[in-house]
Amino acid sequence: MNDLFANRTMTRDGQLLLEKAQRDRIETVWDRFENQLPQCGYCEMGLSCRICVMGPCRIDPFGEGPQKGVCGADADIIVARNLGRMIAAGAASHSDHGRDLVDVLQEVAEGKATGYQIRDVEKLKRVAAEYGIVADGKDPAEIAGELAYAMQEDYGTRRKSLTLLQRAPAKRRAIWDKLNITPRGIDRETSEMMHRTHMGVDNNWQTLLLHGLRNALSDGWGGSMIATEVSDILFGTPQPAATMVNxxxxxxxxxxxxxxxxxxxxxxxxxxxxxxxxxxxxxxxxxxxxxxxxxxxxxxxxxxxxxxxxxxxxxxxxxxxxxxxxxxxxxxxxxxxxxxxxxxxxxxxxxxxxxxxxxxxxxxxxxxxxxxxxxxxxxxxxxxxxxxxxxRGEVYIPVEPVKAIGGFSVETIVDALGGTPQPLIDALKAGTIRGAVGIVGCNNPRIRQDFGHVTLTQKLIENDILVVDTGCAAVATSKAGLKLAEAAQMAGPGLREICGALGIPPVLHMGSCVDNVRILVLASALANALGTDICDLPIAGAAPEWYSEKAVAIGAYFVASGVYTVLGPMPPITGSMNVVKLLTEGLKDEVGATFHVEPDPEKAALAMRRHIEGKRAKLGLPSLKV
Amino acid sequence: MKHVIIGNGIAGISAAEMIRQMDADASMTLIGDESFPPYCRPMISMVLEGSVGYDRLPVRGADFYDRMRIQPILGNRVTALDVDNRTVSVQGEHNISYDKLLIATGADPRPIKANNLHLKNIFFMRTAEHVRAMLEAVPSARRALVLGGGLVGFKAAYGLLHRGIPVTMLIRSGYPLALQVDPRAGQMIQDELVARGLDVRVEVHVIGFDGNSRVRRAFLSDGTELDCDMVVIGKGVTPALSFVPKNIIQVDLGILVNRHLETSVPGIYAAGDVAELIDLARNTRWVNAIWPEAVAQGRVAGMNMVGRKVAYKGSLSRNVIRIFGLDVMTAGIVNAPHDGPYEVIARDDPLRKNYRKLVFLEDRLVGMTLVNHIQQGGMLIAMMQSGRPVNISREKILSASFNYRQLIR
Amino acid sequence: MRKVIVHPQRCVGCMQCMHACATAHSKSKELFAAALESPLPKARIHVGVGLFNEGFPNRCRHCEPAPCQLACLPGAISRDVETDTVLIDPDLCINCASCAMACPFGVIRYHQHCYAPPGKVVAVKCDNCFERQMQGLIPACVEVCKAHALTFEDPSRALKRRTDEVARSVSPGVLQTDLAAGFSVLNAHKRQQIEIALRRSQS
Known part of the structure; x- marks a missing residue:
């Protein structure tokens, strides 16, 4: 195999199709990436600012050239503003996606959306109850109408806090209140972020970043969570099912x-x-x-x-x-x-x-x-x-598909465990499973396709850490054959035993990228069952190949929710070591979790194991020295 | 010190300039068989093509000999070299004595064997004079025949096609420029030329001509005949060393020289197309009859002649050609034998119109073929010349985006 | 004599030198107007990419002796002694690419430009912005480089600065402040990304 293509993707289908693309003279994302090199260092470091037309401005990272934008913003402010706007864009994307689903729910209630129906009435009622909607004696359409209305209010400015935040452990909510980052309205936080980052508004990089966390929480516990819940209501809550990939x-x-x-x-x-x-x-x-x-x-x-x-x-x-x-x-x-x-x-x-x-x-x-x-x-x-x-012309389908199992919603995971998370908690306590990690996010041509996801996942399950994943990460591990019950053979002895007993793969597909909220819900359920906070659990998150603004929002709501999160690619923040320090160290004192950036998936796995064992020790559970 | 330089090509000229630069008092005599002032031989094909006029051929002004205080003896060939008495004989001149002698006589076109070669409009293409004669034949030419798919044959064909004359090219090997490029690049070149009207016939040669004073027809080795009213012979060149006493001065294909470009006889040097010296890529003696080698060797020979013991690392074959839509640059070993010690890597990237083939011997780059994206070719050639071990990923060098930064740590 | 000096460790890869260079070698000398000219002005400084995708401003070193000058068939390349600049005469250039074969830095490009005869493709490379220098301006690439990866100064001064930096870095008792810590972090990250890929292809 051509080394060039093998360096671009670890997938066999990808390598063969890259050859085909070259024969057909198709320009791919990798070609365009190469054409872009070198990428602008100011932008990579977050040091360029295009917010106003006194600029554009950039800050010299070597300290000799300009150190302030025309407005007077220094590196800290510019980096924080840029990151804030990335979070806003990511939160807006997921949340607008959620809004479209709420609109369908509304039209179903009004009988206008022919073709759509409410597939999971039970879930509708459960979620409606969380919104304080009395379901008794109402038909599903009526409940749906009221729920849609209530959710639309979550998007607006009339609430003091989002409804679904109550799913989070009380300790977590107290932290948000104390830091004044409890999200109030989904659109409001994004809108406020755009306002704060306008020239001459919030010029304190710490408060800008804290609002970034609030904005991200409005996505994770708001827009994205609504998207997932309404999708389940309209199209059914996922159930484990076999499928094929690649x-x-x-x-x-x-x-x-x-x-x-x-x-x-x-x-x-x-x-x-x-x-x-x-x-x-x-x-x-x-x-x-x-x-x-x-x-x-x-x-x-x-x-x-x-x-x-x-x-x-x-x-x-x-x-x-x-x-x-x-x-x-x-x-x-x-x-x-x-x-x-x-x-x-x-x-x-x-x-x-x-x-x-x-x-x-x-x-x-x-x-x-x-x-x-x-x-x-x-x-x-x-x-x-x-x-x-x-x-059709000539057809070239170069590989046979791989089997995989998908469909692990929180509900079905709990079902698989026999109706209660207790068996999982017992396994965690005993140390049969050391902890759990959520691997999420995209592909990025900076990284050999799927290599980060697959390597990290393999290293974690080998060490008895249960992996749940979503989005492109979930597709990567499916292609690599890790989403089969037989893949338990690749897991450590403890995880292998549990998977064998439950008949589940060691890597659970929890859905699309908005479905990361399922991981939040699962983590909250575990924390509540243990009477603790999410940040005390032996869990972690990772985005080994992330690329998008949505991923920035996801990472930020994971960390703000208390999940230690390891990123593969470097976010555009190194222009301000103050921002880097806050995100990778300082946040620990505020929200009990930090970001960590580690391009090497093997080292990332090590860092996560260390984190998990540390959390186990703090909970008084048997722990290993990593 | 009395310096005599035989040959007013670029090797001789470069040596003379270097001698003058380093020794203001040296006496210099330069013997040349062409009476034209020093001119750029590789550009004659551009005169044929019509992109450059005769006036642009000189590489030095008419006052060159005066300025350099050189005594020129032009228009005649050296007939004999008397090593014992340190003299050279020139047709129609008295013997000229020397302290240091540089043989930079260049090369002559290699003749072919065929019947009726005396007919008019059968040309070599080596000198400005040859092209002048060819251009006289061009207006009445309706079909030209080019013998040989080497650089000269190729340039002749290219020039004539530019003039609107249909050309048939006979190649003994399988594709054009077989000595300069690999089969893949050769095929690309052939495709490009065929698309512009060139008729290529491979594995065939000419056995004779027919015509009434002027050539009208060629007879080919496969028994066929071909109408043509103009023929260009481009079967390579052979070093011009007929006057060299081979029993005294060691000669192989060219005159053997050491790293100081000195022949087996102390005080006698050779440079340029006539010289045979170590080839950096092949690691064996080789005649590399190309312009940049002649310049470099001439300069080094000049330095050594005035007593600076400067060593020349070795020569390297290289060429760059632009053909309609293709740029082709090659250097060193282009066709590495499959069973040899070489490692060959290649990338064909049709999207970027980039073809690259590299030949390595252990950790050194010893050969390259580039089709398009040739801007970085000089860097690869410098790598070959320096012989520095290649300690970066070889794949990187195949990329069109390879650049100098990747070589420095 | 002041010269353009490249400090590769400071290049952030923003390519602003390329835009400035193209503009400086346009008819209008204005970015917006230059982008509408025909032929389109092109940069003579080329930001290439290093082994871990870092930037590098590659430009003519105006070598002495200049290999391109020695290789030039029509004698179109000459040295202007006063500014120590190797120049290509577009009228004499025959676009044969012999200079590309000679240049060990790969800095010569071939295209039309507004100083050359219309429609003629010629070899083009850095001319040290001699036009700007005559007007008392510094080379365009240096002017826009806010990271000081390109400076215009006496080489001996630049060398002194560099040796002083080294001396400071090894002197006891001098407080070390790495102004570019963030840039080092970014580069270390990128280097690691590439090394992971290499490790894989070797295994």
């Missing part, structure tokens, strides 16, 4: 449709259309054996979690999957969809469809989906995909 899930004799993006609102309707008998018949009439729906990225994770729909790949595979020539249509919603996809698809017969009024892309046809028309639109585009099957 590019090999494409089928040469089927109409292949790929959904890409994040929000299940569109992809669920596409799934329905793909299962309808008349369209299947049409596919057969067009010479195909059937319709094969597969996902990439998080909209794929949403379908995988709830419906066992196969997963073709994660972030860095999204261009490569098109080079198979086997994709008849790719349907996208929003987030992490590279604007290059249209031009890749243009080299093949693949039809590219954008669906959201807020997300348009060059080289794609726009078919706008709304809750009222989504079912009908989905049928239309699937029909187009079927008709496109005949236009």
């Amino acid at each position: 590019v090999g899930v494409l089928k040469a004799d089927h109409v292949n449709i790929i959904v890409h993006g994040h929000n299940p609102v569109v992809s669920e309707m596409v799934l329905h259309a793909c299962q309808s008998e008349d369209l299947l018949q049409l596919a057969r009439e067009n010479g195909a054996a059937g319709i094969n729906l597969a996902g990439v990225c998080c909209t794929g994770n949403e379908l995988l979690m709830r419906n066992g729909i196969p997963m073709a790949g994660n972030h860095l595979t999204t261009e490569l999957v098109l080079t198979t020539g086997a994709v008849d249509m790719m349907i996208v919603d929003y987030q992490c969809i590279m604007p290059s996809l249209g031009s890749v698809a243009a080299c093949y017969h693949t039809k590219m469809i954008s669906t959201s009024d807020k997300a348009r892309f060059p080289g794609m046809q726009h078919r706008e989906f709304h809750p009222e028309n989504a079912a009908e639109k989905a049928r239309e585009v699937v029909k187009e995909a079927i008709e496109n099957f005949a236009d």
Whole structure:
């Protein structure tokens, strides 16, 4: 194998498709990354500021050139402002995604969103109860209407604190109150961040960063949490189910449709259309054996979690999957969809469809989906995909798919444990399982694709640490065969025993990237059961290959919630060692957790084991010297 | 000190300049067979092509000999060298004595064997005079035949195609420039030329010509005939050393010289196309008849002639060619034998139109072929010349973005 | 004589020197107008990438003797003794790329530019901003480099500064303040990222 491609991705399908892409003269994300090198050091360090037009400004990291922007902001302020705006963008993305789901819930309640329904009435009632909605005697639509309204209020400015914060342990909420970072409204915190970072508002880097944590919490315990809960209500709470992963899930004799993006609102309707008998018949009439729906990225994770729909790949595979020539249509919603996809698809017969009024892309046809028309639109585009099957050229599907199990919602994990988290707590106490780690986040061309995720996961499970993962990390470990019950063989003896007893893999797929909140909910449940705070638990978080602003928000809400979080790539903060020190050391005294940056996944695993054993010792549990 | 330099090509000129720079009082005589002032031989193909006029060929002004206080003896060839008496004989001149002698006579086109070579419009392409004659034939030419796919044949074909004359090229080997480039680059070059109208015939040669005073037809070794009214012979060059007493001065293909460019006879030096010395990439004696070597060797020979014992590390074959849409740069070993000690790595990146092949011997770079992205080629050549061990990832060097920073720690 | 001096350890890879250079070698000398010119002005300083993706401003060293000058077929490359600058005459240049084969630093590019005959592709490289220097300005790349990776000064002064830095760093009792701690952290991180990849490909 070409060394160049082996350095770019550890996946076999990725390497083979990179060769194909080169033959087909397709420019990929790695090529563009190389073209960008060297990347601007001011920007990498967070030292450039484009906030106003007295600037743009940059600070000389060597201390001889300018040390202040035109407005007078120094390195600390500029770095903190830039980071604050990254968090705001990330929180806005997840939360706006959540809002779209609340809108569907609202329209379902009003009977306008034909095609959608409430699949998990029990969960609807449970969540409604948390919002103080009395369900007795009301039909689900009515409850849904009231819940949607209450959630919309969480987005606004009328609350003093977000409703779902009450899921957090009391000790944690007290810390937030003390630091004055309890999020009040989802949109409010993002809006306030934009205000604070305007020239001449908040010029104290500490308070800017603290507001960054509040903004992130408004995502983790607000926008993202609502997104997950409403998705479960509308489309069903995930249940463990077997599926297949990697590019090999494409089928040469089927109409292949790929959904890409994040929000299940569109992809669920596409799934329905793909299962309808008349369209299947049409596919057969067009010479195909059937319709094969597969996902990439998080909209794929949403379908995988709830419906066992196969997963073709994660972030860095999204261009490569098109080079198979086997994709008849790719349907996208929003987030992490590279604007290059249209031009890749243009080299093949693949039809590219954008669906959201807020997300348009060059080289794609726009078919706008709304809750009222989504079912009908989905049928239309699937029909187009079927008709496109005949236009296929040469097809290259270089690998066989790998089996995986997905669908571990908090509810099903508790079910698997026999209805209570107690067995997990007992295993933790006994030390059979040393702790748990949530691995989340993206792919990044700076890092060999999946290498960070897979290496870190392997090192952790070898040491009896249960791994839960989401997003592109979850796809990476699925591709690597770690999401099978048999993968317990790769785990340490304790974890192997537990997995064997419960029949679960050592790495649990908890969903898409908004579903990181499931990890928060699980951690809270454990903390509450132990009568302690999240920051006292033998747990940690990691984002070994993160790239996006959403990941910054996720990392910040993990840390603000008390989860020690290890990042692979360096965030743009090294321009201010004050900011670096606060985030990697100082926050420990404030929120009981810090960030740690470690590009080497093996060293990251070591740091996490050390952290977990330290927490075990503090809880008076048997601990190891690492 | 009396210096005599035979040859007014760039090696001789460079040596003369170096001698004058280091010794203001030295006496210098320069013997040249061309009467034209010192000119740039590699540029004659551009005159043929039409991109450069004759006026641009001189590399030094008409006052060069005066300025350098050189006694020029031009228009005649050296007929004999008397080593014992330290004299050279020049046609039509008395014997010239020397203290130090530099042989920089260059090379002559290698003749071919074929019938009726006397016919008009059958040319070599080596000197400005040859091109002047060719250009006289161009207006009435309807099809040209180029013999040989080497650098000269290739440049002749390129120039004639530019003039709108259809060209047929006969190549004995499998692809053009087989000595200069690897098969992949050779194929790319051939494709480019064929796309512009060149007719290439491989593994065939000419056995004779026919015509009525002017050439009209060629007979080929495969039994076929070819109409042509102009022929260019480009079958390489051979060092011009007919006057050298081979029983006294050691000669192989060229005149053997040591690291000081001195021949086996003390006080007699050789440089440029006529000299044979250690080749850095091949690690064996080699004649590298190229312009930059002639410049460098001439300068070093000059220094040694005035008594500076400067050592020349060795020569290195290298070439750069631009053909319509392709830039090709090569150096050192381009076709490493499969069973040899070499390690070869290559990358073909059609997206960036970048093809690179590198040849390593242990930890040293000894050969390269670059198609496009040639700006960094000089750096790779410098690496080969310095012989410094390559201690960075070899893959890095294959990338079009490879640059100088990656060599310094 | 003042010269442009490169301090590679300070390059942050922002490429502002490239924009400034292209602008300084445009017709209009204004960034916004220069971007609309035809031929598009191009930089003569090239920010390349090092082994761990750090930046490096690569420009002509104006060597003595200059290998490009020795290799130039038409004699288009000469040295201006007064400014110690190796210059390429675009009228004489024949775009043969012999200089690319000779330059050990890889700093020569081939394209059209506004000082060359229209439509003619020629070899182009740093000219030490002699036009700007005649107007009393310093070279454009130095002017925009806020990280002081490029300075315009007497080489002996730069050397003295460097030796003083080294002397200070080994002197006892002198308080060490690493002004660029953050940049070192970033570079150490990037270096580690690359080394992890290398470790893998060797195993």
